[in-house]
Amino acid sequence: MICSCLKGYQISNIYYFFSTRFNYNHKNKFCDHNGTFKEFRMERPIFKSLGSKVEELDTPALLVDLDVFESNVKSVHSFFQNQDAKIRPFVGVHRCPALANIQMQYSGHNGGVAVGTVSQAETFIANGFQDTLITGKLVTADKIQLACSLAQRASITVTVDSQENLKDISAIASSRGVTLSVLIEISSPNGFTGVSDSKSALDLAKQVVGAEGTDFQGLILAYSPTMSGIKSDEVIDSLKPLLDVKSLIESNGMPVNTVSAGATSNYDLIAKVDGINQVTAGAYALMDVLNSEYQSSLKPAAMVVGTVGSLPRDGLIIGDAGMKTNGNDIGLPRIMNYPDAEIMYLSAEHCNIITTKVKKPISRGDKLFFQPYDVGVTANLFDFIMLIKNGELQSILEVTARGRYR
Numbered sequence: 001m002i003c004s005c006l007k008g009y010q011i012s013n014i015y016y017f018f019s020t021r022f023n024y025n026h027k028n029k030f031c032d033h034n035g036t037f038k039e040f041r042m043e044r045p046i047f048k049s050l051g052s053k054v055e056e057l058d059t060p061a062l063l064v065d066l067d068v069f070e071s072n073v074k075s076v077h078s079f080f081q082n083q084d085a086k087i088r089p090f091v092g093v094h095r096c097p098a099l100a101n102i103q104m105q106y107s108g109h110n111g112g113v114a115v116g117t118v119s120q121a122e123t124f125i126a127n128g129f130q131d132t133l134i135t136g137k138l139v140t141a142d143k144i145q146l147a148c149s150l151a152q153r154a155s156i157t158v159t160v161d162s163q164e165n166l167k168d169i170s171a172i173a174s175s176r177g178v179t180l181s182v183l184i185e186i187s188s189p190n191g192f193t194g195v196s197d198s199k200s201a202l203d204l205a206k207q208v209v210g211a212e213g214t215d216f217q218g219l220i221l222a223y224s225p226t227m228s229g230i231k232s233d234e235v236i237d238s239l240k241p242l243l244d245v246k247s248l249i250e251s252n253g254m255p256v257n258t259v260s261a262g263a264t265s266n267y268d269l270i271a272k273v274d275g276i277n278q279v280t281a282g283a284y285a286l287m288d289v290l291n292s293e294y295q296s297s298l299k300p301a302a303m304v305v306g307t308v309g310s311l312p313r314d315g316l317i318i319g320d321a322g323m324k325t326n327g328n329d330i331g332l333p334r335i336m337n338y339p340d341a342e343i344m345y346l347s348a349e350h351c352n353i354i355t356t357k358v359k360k361p362i363s364r365g366d367k368l369f370f371q372p373y374d375v376g377v378t379a380n381l382f383d384f385i386m387l388i389k390n391g392e393l394q395s396i397l398e399v400t401a402r403g404r405y406r
Helices: 011-020 066-081 097-104 118-126 141-151 163-176 198-210 232-238 240-251 264-270 375-379
Strands: 028-031 037-040 061-065 113-115 131-134 155-160 180-186 214-221 258-260 302-313 316-319 342-346 351-354 367-371 384-389 392-398
Touching (some): 066 097, 066 264, 113 118, 118 131, 141 180, 155 163, 163 180, 163 198, 198 240, 232 264, 240 258, 302 375
Parallel strands (some): 155 180, 214 258
Antiparallel strands (some): 384 392
């Protein structure tokens, strides 16, 4: 069965297509014992034939259940179909153009995607995405130059929160004869970046309007990790500085076309606020432990599958999915098929799991299905995604923008 998102390419050739058509395949070189440089991939999985059962896959592996993925996307995008605000999917979460193609088939978006870095933008533009917001700051000449090169063949929007950075962007963009759209980043409660007062934001907007090579498009609220856990009225209150700046800039005769805020955890609250017209949510399609607390109707589509390798004593098992595949930057994954099991800790390659509360027997060779705590971190640990449908391998997708940090 061929997934409609893959635009007519044979499923058996999906990996070949994404790894050879574009020069973004993360190859590294090593020197063998003869002194010859050879190329290798960061990950060399044992590929199983299409149609293989999930239980037959080599582990650890990153799985995405296509039906659940599409259900999550349909649910969220359907919500935005009935809102003035539209979603701009933050595809920097999964870094996979094939999955982004699925998302963009469902209406409710504004026609563009968002990524974290300019090199991620490069990857998605090479794969046909023509409207890209780069949320990370471009503060070096090399990054700005790359953004300008991309702007010759796609629409590029960047964010700024200082006049110094704006001057650098303007100088390079004007010298290259391109125009970069600009969103001014406004600080959020407990946020890390952004302009923190209205007057500075107004001054910066005037600078953008008057600069060559830049086009003032609007405002974006800086991401704040604390906004996920606060109450709905506090989420709404946190938007007040952003909306106050919008009113101030408009009162000074400058149109504010885009006002962007929100994430997966609060998209349904923020999209209903008058004045917000863009939400850059990302984890909603795959879901993770971090966001499940706030969006319980969305189900886990992404999971890491591991294998029980050792049972050293009663109540303890060792699996083959450690930090290098699960990640544990801010929290531990959840074992989906053994919810009563408790992860004691993750080492580099293994996970130590306490099973004293697990009722059903566990044997060597049994599979462990982990829901990532932070799916964006986990996705960046794999070169490939095993796309699953009805418990069988449907296709192998390359995480094309993996490791593209610059």
